[in-house]
Amino acid sequence: MFQGGELISKFKEIDFSIIIPTYNESENILNLIDAIKCNLPDNINAEVIIVDDNSPDGTGSIVEDYIRTCENPGYSGCSYLGSSGNESTATGDFESRIFRLRVVHRKIKFGLIPAILNGISASTGKYILIMDADFSHPPETIPILIRELIRDPDSIVVASRYMLGSSIKGWPYKRRLLSTSAVKIAKHSLRIGNISDPISGFFAISRNVVENVNIDSMGYKILLEILVKVKGVRVKEIPYTFVDRRSGTSKLDLSVALDYIRSVWRLYRYGQQSRPKQKSDTEKRSSVRFLSKVGRFYTVGATGLVINFLISYVLSNSITNMWYIHATTVGIAISVTTNFVLNKIWTFEDKQFQLGSTLRQYGLFASISALGAALQLGLLYIFVQSGIQFGLSLIFAVALASANNFLLNKKFTFHEKIWD
Ligand SMILES: Nc1nc2c(ncn2[C@@H]2O[C@H](COP(=O)(O)OP(=O)(O)OP(=O)(O)O)[C@@H](O)[C@H]2O)c(=O)[nH]1
Ligand SMILES: [Mg+2]
Structure with a gap:
């Protein structure tokens, strides 16, 4: 036993x-x-x-x-x-x-x-x-x-x-x-x-x-x-x-x-x-990412201005002798397109290229750009009328309109959270 x-x-x-x-x-x-x-x-x-x-x-x-x-x-x-x-x-x-x-x-x-x-x-x-x-x-x-x-x-x-x-x-x-x-x-x-x-x-x-x-x-x-x-x-x-x-x-x-x-x-x-990711680390990384995207968006915007200027200038002068309004319209269309492509690939790192959704994004991007231009004009008018010097008014209006462009594109065109 x-x-x-x-x-x-x-x-x-x-x-x-x-x-x-x-x-x-x-x-x-x-x-x-x-x-x-x-x-x-x-x-x-x-x-x-x-x-x-x-x-x-x-x-x-x-x-x-x-x-x-x-x-x-x-x-x-x-x-x-x-x-x-x-x-x-x-x-x-x-x-x-x-x-x-x-x-x-x-x-x-x-x-x-x-x-x-x-x-x-x-x-x-x-x-x-x-x-x-x-x-x-x-x-x-x-x-x-x-x-x-x-x-x-x-x-x-x-x-x-x-x-x-x-x-x-x-x-x-x-x-x-x-x-x-x-x-x-x-x-x-x-x-x-x-x-x-x-x-x-x-x-x-x-x-x-x-x-x-x-x-x-x-x-x-x-x-x-x-x-x-x-x-x-x-x-x-x-x-x-x-x-x-x-x-x-x-x-x-x-x-x-x-x-x-x-x-x-x-x-x-x-x-x-x-080490578990602390809240402050995550926040710090979010703000770094956000600022880096802002930086890229404005860099793309600056290249767009240069492209717009060069194309409008070249078309309206030497080669085609195009009417300056037509030349500037082509310049705007091309710079909006290059801005869209660069922002999609570089700023927002969006790797989806299906034709339908890309065209929809492009349409949205162009509409937001047009809205931005209208906003810029409206703000410029308000600032100048309220007595602010033209140069300063232009800087404020461009800054606000482009910030608005950035946020709208981030949220609606590229489907990202605003703060990330
Ligand atoms: N089995 C084994 N024991 C080790 C080895 N190296 C050190 N020891 C033992 O580990 C203990 C600590 O080693 P010590 O030589 O005393 O090292 P220490 O305490 O850092 O330095 P001192 O006290 O100055 O000698 C002692 O009991 C050593 O005999 C090793 O490679 N193998
Ligand atoms: Mg010892």
Whole structure:
């Protein structure tokens, strides 16, 4: 018969998966594992997943050996040299909760974000906590991250080096400058200005939040990717004291710095493309489009004037010796036609050329032009009669009549909204 209770107690769920990428961390890793064990709250089932890139100093196999020791039935506790430098011993009751340790071996050193992603996909916890192996991220801060994430599982809880109550110990001025510059670049270019340490490597997040993000595996700072790509997530920052690595050497080099710049650029582009179009953007684009059409319409109008003048002049003079009224009529007809064609193709970008509808448009365009001419004459008469100087009256009348032409053609001839 199915013994549900037994099965559940044997396969208790993991609450937290702690992912630790390692490369040449042999001097730190076992102390860190012990320290984590000692700092885990009693009611938390946890697994630690070491993701090692075939470290030449044997980090991966050191952890394998350690796992074998832990499997020894006599093993039940932890001893950890605390970050204060004093011996601090704690014994946990590992019978009533699960503590699991695993190593993911990768064949070559192939970047920090891919290592973390491998760790996440090998893990089973409901929540994920990510940290470095070099004791820069104090294990004493783990319970605070755990507590805050359980309190608000939809948030990201970030241990920050740059907020009130935080401090950094042991970093030379140059290293500090490098880190604060990287933070400034990220905050100013990626719209995450309200987060004090967006490039922290020490944070906790729910599995369902992180699994919904399409993370680009090229970068070095996974938190930055998540912050840019997860929309509207709450971020809770907690202060801590960052300590320069205890032992081992830094993996931060020029290629990491260049990768960082490249990934910020990619995230910037991502932000530009995925940013929801704001009302002000749409309005700005509408007004730009509107003004650009006005500009084109008046340019076409100016070419029409030149065409009208040239044709009227040439026909009435040299070649045909046409009566000037006939010559001007031909000039008007040709310039109205060229105006229509140019406005259709260029100003209003209308690509429909069926004969019937194009002829109807042409008729409407010509009628509106005639109406414009009549309006211009009427306005000119009114302005001059009301005492405005002829030159000024002509400018006002032309401006109003042509604006009227533009709006009527936009709406009725080319079927566009007035304001678009
Ligand atoms: N698996 C894996 N781990 C890496 C890789 N690069 C760095 N790490 C680990 O990632 C963590 C952060 O790397 P660090 O070298 O400490 O980089 P940092 O914290 O930016 O710089 P320092 O603290 O000055 O050394 C450490 O646990 C490293 O061992 C990598 O390519 N693969
Ligand atoms: Mg470090």
